[in-house]
Amino acid sequence: MQFVFDLDGTICYRGQPLTPPMIACLESLRAAGHEVIFASARPIRDLLPMLPKCMHGYGLVGGNGGFVHREETSLSVTCLDxxxxxxxxxxxxxxxxxxxxxxxxxxxxxxxxxxxxxxxxxxxxxxxxxxxxxxxxxxxxxxxxxxxxxxxxxxxxxxxxxxxxxxxxxxxxxxxQGIDKWTALQQLGVQSGMFIAFGNDANDIPMFRHAAYSVCVGDHAGLLALATDHVAAVEQQVISTIYEIANTDRLAHILPRV
Missing domain, CATH: 3.30.1240.10 (Hypothetical Protein, Haloacid Dehalogenase-like Hydrolase; Chain: A; domain 2)
Incomplete structure (x- = not known):
C-alpha cells in the first residue's frame, strides 16, 4: 500500500523536522512493505531538511505539485508561464x-x-x-x-x-494551472483509489478526492468533508492512527485487493 503524507501540520509541527517517534512510525511502514511518499507545499529545497537522510530517496512532491522527486533525482519541475x-x-x-x-x-x-x-x-x-x-x-x-x-x-x-x-x-x-498534489502523485505511480492520504489543509483536497482512505489532521472544513477519518493535530494521536491503519486487518478492510 502507498501512504502519502503532507508534512507541516500533519506529521511535523511548528516548522520542526520529523521527530524520532514519527520517523520510527514511518520506517515501520516501510519495513512492513508499504511505500511512503511525502507531498508538501514546500519546494524540495525546504522539504529535504524536514526528513532524515534515509528518507531523501523516497517519492517527494514539493511546491504543491510543481516538483516531483525520487531517488534524490528531480523527475519534473513545472514552471509558471x-x-x-x-x-x-x-x-x-x-x-x-x-x-x-x-x-x-x-x-x-x-x-x-x-x-x-x-x-x-x-x-x-x-x-x-x-x-x-x-x-x-x-x-x-x-x-x-x-x-x-x-x-x-x-x-x-x-x-x-x-x-x-x-x-x-x-x-x-x-x-x-493543472498542477496539484494529485497530478504530481500520478508521476510517482500512484493510482486513484489505491493509496492512503494524510493531510491538514486546502492543498491536500486534490489527493483526498482520489484516496482509498484519507485522514484529516486538525479541523480544516474542506478536508473534513472528504476525509474518511479525523484526528487531532497531536503527534502521538497521528502516530497511533498510522499504526492502527497499517494493521493488516484494517488495510484489508480499506482495500480488499491488498
Missing part, C-alpha cells in the same frame, strides 16, 4: 504585496524578516535569496500579505492558475 507570471507580479505590485517566490532552486523573499514563514525558508542555506528580476523558471509564488487580500484573490482568480488560501491567514499560494 512567463505571461501569467507577469500578470501576477502586476497584481502584487498594485496591492503592495509581500511575497516568497520560488524558482527551481533559488528564491526571492520580500516580507518581514520576523514573519513565521521565514523559519521554513531554506533552513540549511542551500540556496540564495536573490532579487526578483534574477529569478528564472518560477514554480511557486506565495503572497504573504497585501493592502487588500480580497481584491488580490479576486484578481488572481481571473488567471489560469491554481490558488490556495490558508485558513484565516492572509497567505495565498499560487501554482501553475
Amino acid at each position: 512567463l505571461a501569467i507570471t507577469t500578470s501576477i507580479l502586476k497584481i502584487m505590485q498594485q496591492y503592495e504585496a509581500d511575497y516568497l517566490i520560488d524558482s527551481d532552486w533559488h528564491y526571492s523573499y520580500s516580507g518581514d524578516p520576523l514573519h513565521p514563514i521565514v523559519q521554513n525558508i531554506d533552513p540549511h542555506k542551500l540556496a540564495n535569496n536573490v532579487p526578483l528580476e534574477q529569478l528564472d523558471n518560477i514554480v511557486k509564488m506565495v503572497i504573504l500579505n497585501s493592502t487588500d487580500t480580497t481584491k488580490v484573490q479576486a484578481a488572481l482568480e481571473q488567471l489560469p492558475i491554481v490558488i490556495y488560501k490558508h485558513g484565516s491567514e492572509e497567505i495565498i499560494d499560487i501554482s501553475p
Whole structure:
C-alpha cells in the first residue's frame, strides 16, 4: 500500500523536522512493505531538511505539485508561464504585496524578516535569496500579505492558475494551472483509489478526492468533508492512527485487493 503524507501540520509541527517517534512510525511502514511518499507545499529545497537522510530517496512532491522527486533525482519541475507570471507580479505590485517566490532552486523573499514563514525558508542555506528580476523558471509564488487580500484573490482568480488560501491567514499560494498534489502523485505511480492520504489543509483536497482512505489532521472544513477519518493535530494521536491503519486487518478492510 502507498501512504502519502503532507508534512507541516500533519506529521511535523511548528516548522520542526520529523521527530524520532514519527520517523520510527514511518520506517515501520516501510519495513512492513508499504511505500511512503511525502507531498508538501514546500519546494524540495525546504522539504529535504524536514526528513532524515534515509528518507531523501523516497517519492517527494514539493511546491504543491510543481516538483516531483525520487531517488534524490528531480523527475519534473513545472514552471509558471512567463505571461501569467507577469500578470501576477502586476497584481502584487498594485496591492503592495509581500511575497516568497520560488524558482527551481533559488528564491526571492520580500516580507518581514520576523514573519513565521521565514523559519521554513531554506533552513540549511542551500540556496540564495536573490532579487526578483534574477529569478528564472518560477514554480511557486506565495503572497504573504497585501493592502487588500480580497481584491488580490479576486484578481488572481481571473488567471489560469491554481490558488490556495490558508485558513484565516492572509497567505495565498499560487501554482501553475493543472498542477496539484494529485497530478504530481500520478508521476510517482500512484493510482486513484489505491493509496492512503494524510493531510491538514486546502492543498491536500486534490489527493483526498482520489484516496482509498484519507485522514484529516486538525479541523480544516474542506478536508473534513472528504476525509474518511479525523484526528487531532497531536503527534502521538497521528502516530497511533498510522499504526492502527497499517494493521493488516484494517488495510484489508480499506482495500480488499491488498
